Amino acid sequence: MTILIKGARPYGEDAADILLKDGLIVTVGEHLEVPRAEVVDAGGLIALPGLVDLHTHLREPGREDAETVETGSRAAALGGFTAVHAMANTDPVADTAGVVEQVWRLGQEAGLVDVVPVGAVTVGLRGERLAELGAMADSAARVRVFSDDGQCVADPALMRRALEYVKAFDGVVAQHAEEPRLTAGAQMNEGDRSSRLGLAGWPAAAEEAVIARDVLLAGHVGARLHVCHVSTAGSVEIIRWAKSRGVRVTAEVTPHHLLLTDACAESYDPVFKVNPPLRTDADVAALRAGLADGTIDAVATDHAPHAVEDKESEWAQARPGMLGLEQALSVVIETMVEPGLLDWRAVADRMSVRPAAIGRLTGHGRPLAVGEPANLLLLDPSYRGVVDPAALASRSRNSPYAGRELPGRVVATFLRGTATVMDGKAQK
């Protein structure tokens, strides 16, 4: 399979032709003519490395009514992703080599993105004893990211042991930072709005206290720590401080925390219920600044599909979480590129290079250069469109962007030289 991409602008810079062959980028140049190559006219389109998501909920096994590995993979490819990390809070929990290999194999069969399973830190996400982390690392799924996401590894001694133990295979613990005693029954960000809406508050301190503890532990034992879905200005400050001290900490922010605030809760529409909750304007500004200066390493979607009946309810009864894969890049353009906070190279860094490095993925997050794996996307930056949940590839419809106009459209995605998306349509 030989594909000749004509006239794309790598990283938004000067236009070039890019030749993909046998899964690799084999030539980058001007006015390439290649016999028998499939030609993709990419005039006006920006080429970026395929995106890597550190935080996706694919719901399989267990909640195939909300999402499957296949439908989630399709949503990911349409969003420009070539690799996604599948979170462990499935049913059964991905806490054994058997389950992570099953998810990995389902991803291979779907063949739309590389599905990289995340292993649970503790058995059953119960926070009591370590899962067999080494077995998952040694499995065919080659797990390197471990997380109890959805639950915090709240026990400090257990967290310390997990951080230490995964050093043996260069793993990283991705912490869902939430002190559970401070968030019992919590429904939304604790502040002016929660007090008025009568929804139990989720204080910023419940996130920040755990991050502060964990960076101290990671520094103490010299381990890698990754902080999931950072949502508050204070968290950004703590991570900035820890990095300045040489702690091996990385962090991610979700598209929704870059764009939306707790004002969305005024509707009581649970499509805006998410954990950690949407925060304030000041937090959004700090998250954008942290992503711009690199304190926050990556954008990760926390794509969380939910069946209609789990969202069409009272706020308190609804499950937390929102879709993200298909609009992640658009939200980053809206919140970071258009305001001038990130250029396209920095977008590639935060959405591909660094997340791949955190997950220790060798075939992703590579530059658009000769000899590199042909994992890339073509983006139409001039497009603006209104998000219609019914048109999404995800099996679920809980998009917080419904009815919102967003910039940018992924026209094509290539996974190792094969188009998974072409003309904005999934190829399988």
Place this chain on the structure above:
Amino acid sequence: MKRHLLEAADLDRDDATLVLDTAAQIDASLAGREVKKLPTLRGRTVVNLFYEDSTRTRISFELAAKRLSADVINFSAKGSSVSKGESLKDTALTLEAMGSDAIVVRHSASGAPHRLAQWVKGSVVNAGDGTHEHPTQALLDAYTIRRRLGRLDGVRVGIVGDVLHSRVARSNVGLLHTLGAEVTLVAPPTLLPVGVGSWPVEVSYDLDAVLPKADVVMMLRVQAERMNASFFPSAREYSRRYGLDARRMAALTDEAIVMHPGPMNRGMEIAAEVADSVRSTIVEQVANGVSVRMAVLYLLLGGTPS
């Protein structure tokens, strides 16, 4: 008037005054009549949809609708399809399909009436949602204050107790502010919301400092489940610092009144001799509740004079 009454903010000053004036007219027209019934809502159907036990509020709404000659259906979550797992939305659509013109809803989840209002065409009246609001309680409280003191503008109201979890407090803060009263919240800091600084109120931790300046003292119920969750050290300490007993009542001015939305914990937030004193409006509040709810249903369903 808006189509729904979901929170105090749905009423501007004119609307709120209209409700109180309408309640006063209803009271006047029924005074001394043997048959306490008006034909206004004949043929209309009001559903009381109660997901929480609240006998007094449900009876008050039921009486209000019946005195306006509406057909009333009481739909209690217990022993119904709801306990078999039917969703709020399905219940709402079912009630609407049966031709309900108004749904009066009580629910343990904040915002449930807002959700309901998005799904049905008829009017929705919030009869208390979680820790959010209870707007008809605020209306009946305002009506009671106006009847006793003759005005609301400039009246100084102390609301005392568990503001954090109180829908009565939230609705009263909003409505009383709209109507020109000056509200001071009095509670231990643990029972005040973090965001209270953005509310149009004064805040005090000291009941004794507030009482001499208050025209109205509204005591909130302290729920039993707060007792063992470290909101305060003990019921005795709470009562000593924030309970209204006869000694404290003596600090009030002669005209000042004492209110309580009920049900009371006698001996906890309010002493028996206070609850039964001439200052107490507690029984009056119950009676006024029916009139105010009649006014609300009349204005939402019968059409406004304007």
